[in-house]
Amino acid sequence: MDTFLLNTVILLALVVVLGFFNEKVTKFTHEIALMLFTVIVGGMLLVASAVLRGTGTASQVLEELQFFNLEGFLMEGVLCFMLFAGSCHMRLLDFKKYARAISLLAVGATFLGAVFYGLIFYGAGKLLGLSFTLPVCLMFGSIVAPTDPIAATSILKRFHLPDGISFIIEGESLLNDGMGVALFIFFSGMVTAEESGGFIAVMAKEILGAMVVGIVVTFLCFAIFSRTKDESRQIFTSLLAVSMSYVLCECFGFSGAIASVVCGVLFSALRNYSEYKGKPLDLRQFDIFWGILDTLLNSVLYVMLGISFIRILQMPHVLVLSLLAIAANLVARSGSLGAASIFIGPLPDGYNKPQFIKLLTWGGLRGGLSVALAMSAQGMVSDEIHLIILGGTYAIVFFTTIVQGMTMHRVYERIQSTVVKGE
DSSP states (O other): OOHHHHHHHHHHHHHHHHHHHIIIIIOOOHHHHHHHHHHHHHHHHHHHHHHHTTSSHHHHHHHHHHTOOHHHHIIIIIHHHHHHHHHTTOOHHHHHHTHHHHHIIIIIIHHHHHHHHHHHHHHHHHHHTOOOOHHHHHHHHHHHSSOOHHHHHHTGGGGOOOHHHHHHHHHHHHHHHHHHHHHHHHHHHHHTTOOOOOHHHHHIIIIIHHHHHHHHHHHHHHHHHTTOOOHHHHHHHHHHHHHHHHHHHHHHTOOHHHHHHHHHHHHHHHHHHHHHTTOOOOOHHHHHHHHHHHHHHHHHHHHHHHHHGGGGGGSTTHHHHHHHHHHHHHHHHHHHHHHHHTTTOSOGGGOOHHHHHHHHHHTOOOOHHHHHHHHHTBTTBOHHHHHHHHHHHHHHHHIIIIIIHHHHHHHHHHHHHHHHHTO
């Protein structure tokens, strides 16, 4: 039997059954529930695979389910569609209004977060007697620095945050992926002693090149999109635009993530422009399709993250290093936000700087992109260090998604009460 089809069936079965159980019983946020319950399933698979090892097909399937190619699934498969779905309905007037804040957070705070995390982990590693070099720690920092757009758009929006703050969080998460990838390329070049170019050159290549590709492809595809009356063809054209942009960026060495966001934002802008010109497009099926696809891909991703989470158990000194990774992440996130907020200017919705930093620190969820980058570091460092990087990344993803995600509403309400009181 084709194991790909069998794995697909098992993944969808977990999405449906666990989602239904959560809907009727636990009533957690959908993505949080899927990851939490599949972590439990992953632990059960670990035990089952040990018992069934060497007994044929059952053992093989269990082994494959434990170690999904998450990097390939995300980076070479569905990331572009997830980012497009999250950005094709962005409020462009709000983006213009908060461009300064979003840019400072997506670029400045991400860079500072990576550096702060790297320095903290490097110092802690010296105290623990671990053989980390500074470039390795900085590479580790670039892996966990970017916040996750999937988590931001699918989890945080359920808490009904104020429009301005909510848009800044979503905008930062969508745009800092390219920054995170650029930093990873730069620091990983230092680790492997390869010439990756200067930081400015890497940034220009990754981000500006991706923007050019995204703009050109989107305008070409939108010419067909806006003229066809067939709703299915409109959907096919949008799929073509985002996937073509991503593939071209991969060929030229640009950031496919940024190109995907550019495609989504431009589709939103061009459809709004058509309405402004008195030629509104009927995009009901388009919106329904991308909403359903976004939910499906998010669900599958969180199931894969949950099942793969058992890899953290392979990390040496698992408890100490997991706690260290989580603590360093919180300190680096708050520190980078504090530094960036100096230049942001007035904040929306009555927030002051301390309230803003607290909310975005706890709302800085991490997800599949960080795990995929951690996986791609294999071969650049020794196996032991790679297990520490991978395990630490999983610890941060689990903590931010489960612990921070489940308590985000309570934290937000506490902060919001101080905003109302003007404290």
